[in-house]
Amino acid sequence: MSGGVDAAVEPHISFKDISPLQKQNLFISKLNFCCEISDFSDAHLDLKREALVELLDFVSSGSAKFTEPAISAICKMCAANLFRVFPPKYRNSSNATETDDEEPMFDPAWSHLQLVYELLLRFTSLVDAKAAKKQVDHSFVLRLLDLFDSDDPRERDCLKSVLHRIYGKFMVLRPFIRKAVSNIIYRFVYETERHNGIAELLEIFGSIISGFALPLKEEHKLFLWRALMPLHKPKSVGIYHQQLAYCIVQFVDKDPKLTGEVIKGLLKYWPVTNSQKELMFISEVEEMLEMTSMDEFQKVMVPLFRRIGGCLNSSHYQVYNPPNLLFVAPYTVRNELKLPFISLRSWTASS
Numbered sequence: 173m174s175g176g177v178d179a180a181v182e183p184h185i186s187f188k189d190i191s192p193l194q195k196q197n198l199f200i201s202k203l204n205f206c207c208e209i210s211d212f213s214d215a216h217l218d219l220k221r222e223a224l225v226e227l228l229d230f231v232s233s234g235s236a237k238f239t240e241p242a243i244s245a246i247c248k249m250c251a252a253n254l255f256r257v258f259p260p261k262y263r264n265s266s267n268a269t270e271t272d273d274e275e276p277m278f279d280p281a282w283s284h285l286q287l288v289y290e291l292l293l294r295f296t297s298l299v300d301a302k303a304a305k306k307q308v309d310h311s312f313v314l315r316l317l318d319l320f321d322s323d324d325p326r327e328r329d330c331l332k333s334v335l336h337r338i339y340g341k342f343m344v345l346r347p348f349i350r351k352a353v354s355n356i357i358y359r360f361v362y363e364t365e366r367h368n369g370i371a372e373l374l375e376i377f378g379s380i381i382s383g384f385a386l387p388l389k390e391e392h393k394l395f396l397w398r399a400l401m402p403l404h405k406p407k408s409v410g411i412y413h414q415q416l417a418y419c420i421v422q423f424v425d426k427d428p429k430l431t432g433e434v435i436k437g438l439l440k441y442w443p444v445t446n447s448q449k450e451l452m453f454i455s456e457v458e459e460m461l462e463m464t465s466m467d468e469f470q471k472v473m474v475p476l477f478r479r480i481g482g483c484l485n486s487s488h489y490q491v492y493n494p495p496n497l498l499f500v501a502p503y504t505v506r507n508e509l510k511l512p513f514i515s516l517r518s519w520t521a522s523s
Contacts, residue, residue, distance in 0.1 A: 181194055181197045181198050181201045182201070183198070183201040183202045183204070183205035183223060184205075184219060184222075184223070185198060186226065187199075187226060187229075187230055187235075195230075195235065196236075196237055196239070196242070199227070199230060199236055199242060200241055200242055200245045202223045202226065202227050203227065203242075203245040203246055203248070203249045204245060204248075204249070205219075205220070205223055206220055206223050206224055206227065206249050206252075206253070206288075207248060207249050207252040207253075208220070208252075209252065209253065220284060221283060221284060221287070224284060224287035224288065224291065225287065227291055228287055228290055228291050228294065231291060231294045231295065231298070232294055234298075236298075238295075238298070238299045238300070238303060238304070240303070243299065243303060243304050243307055244307060246291070246292075246295050246307075247304075247307035247308065247312065249288070250288055250291070250292045250295075251312070251315070253284065253285065253288045254285065254288055254289070254292075254315075254316075254319060255315045255318075255319070258321065258322065258323070276323055276324065276325050277323040277324060278324050278326070279322070279324045279327065282324065282326060282327070285327065285330075286326070286330070289327070289330035289331075289333075289334065290330075292334055293330070293333055293334050293337060296308070296334060296337045296338055296341060297337055297341075301341050301342045301343070301344075304342075305342070305344065308338065308342060308345075309345075310345070310348055313335075313338065313345060313348065313349060313352065314352060316331065316334065316335060316338075317335070317349075317352055317353070317356060319331055320356070320367075320368070320369030320372060320373060321367055321368050321369055322368060322369070323368055328368065328369050328372045329372070331369070331372065332372045332375060332376055335349070335376055336376050336379065339376070339380065347391075350380075350391075350395065353373055353377065353399075354395060354398070354399045356370075356373065357370070357373075357399045357400075357402075357403060358398075358399070360403075360406070361402045361403060361405055361406060362402075365406045365407070365408065370403070370411070370412045371411060371412035371414075371415050374403075374412055374415035374416055374418075374419055375415045377419055378415060378418045378419045378422060381419055381422040381423060381426070382422045384426060386426060386427075387427070388423075388426055388427050392423075393423075393430075396420070396423050396430070396434075397433075397437070400416065400419055400420055400423075401420075401434070401437040401440075401441070402441075403416050404416070404437070404438065404441035404453070405441050407446070407449070409449060409452065410448065410449065410452065413452045413456075417452075417455075417456050417459065420434060420456070421459060421463075424460065424463050425463070428463060428464075428465060428468070429468065431460055431463055431464045431465075431468045432464075432468040432469075432471035432472050434460055435457060435460050435461075435464075435472045435476060436471075436472055436475070438453055438456060438457055438460070439472070439475050439476065439479055441453075442479060444482070450483070454483065457476070
């Protein structure tokens with residue numbers, strides 16, 4: 173029997189009620205049925221959900237055969253349900269803040285979308301990458317990346333798992349994914365300063381960076397300097413700072429010689445009028461100093477002293493206090509750092 177769709181196979185039949193020889197055709201028939209978008213007001217809603225559940229069970233059981241027609245049908249169904257333009261409310265034009273306390277908006281179609289995402293995740297986990305390369309291509313990846321701007325955190329979480337799985341399995345797509353994510357970051361930093369999925373994208377890259385081989389490729393270092401470091405600039409950095417700091421730590425852990433330039437980058441983007449943002453930068457500098465050799469420290473010692481001096485003069489008590497940790501924390505350079513900082517504090521207090 174061919175891998176095509178048998179017109180006699182009704183999509184609402186259960187897999188349990190059909191012969192093994194027809195199950196593959198029923199699989200494709202159900203996928204085609206689920207390409208239809210429900211208006212959530214008719215009986216089609218329950219039928220589609222039931223079909224999606226059956227498809228997920230069928231794939232999870234290992235019974236599905238990922239023939240070329242089946243792969244095409246799965247990708248077509250996922251595209252029909254997932255790839256969409258978000259309504260205007262998803263792109264609120266109001267300025268983001270450091271924490272952005274706006275209530276998330278939840279997609280009313282989530283009961284179906286969740287099942288489609290689960291099916292896509294199982295599919296990308298089980299399918300042979302070479303067999304699926306025609307369907308899971310640059311265009312498919314770009315449309316997936318567009319969805320990271322969804323205002324629904326549940327969707328972004330699912331996308332995170334799917335993209336990470338694709339990155340891990342479809343090795344030929346890795347450079348393209350890195351470049352595409354870099355472009356999203358560039359637009360966010362230099363044009364819009366508005367994107368819902370920066371934290372999730374950085375979380376994926378935290379894992380990716382930890383797997384970079386040594387010595388680091390120049391392309392990877394450029395991602396650090398051109399994409400990651402400028403992410404300190406937007407005022408909404410607090411939303412994704414934890415993930416950003418983790419990515420940078422992964423780079424420095426791979427190549428400690430990057431520490432000095434990273435600290436210089438932090439000083440370049442230092443928020444002199446925003447105390448909450450300044451606290452984040454102080455915390456990041458402390459983490460960098462824990463990994464700093466004396467040679468690297470000497471490269472940034474003077475500008476760093478000037479900046480810490482400014483923190484010691486801050487009228488904000490939280491900004492004033494954290495630098496005290498620099499005097500006593502057991503950093504790599506330990507006592508070699510202690511005297512200069514004490515001298516700086518004495519100089520600052522007397523000036």
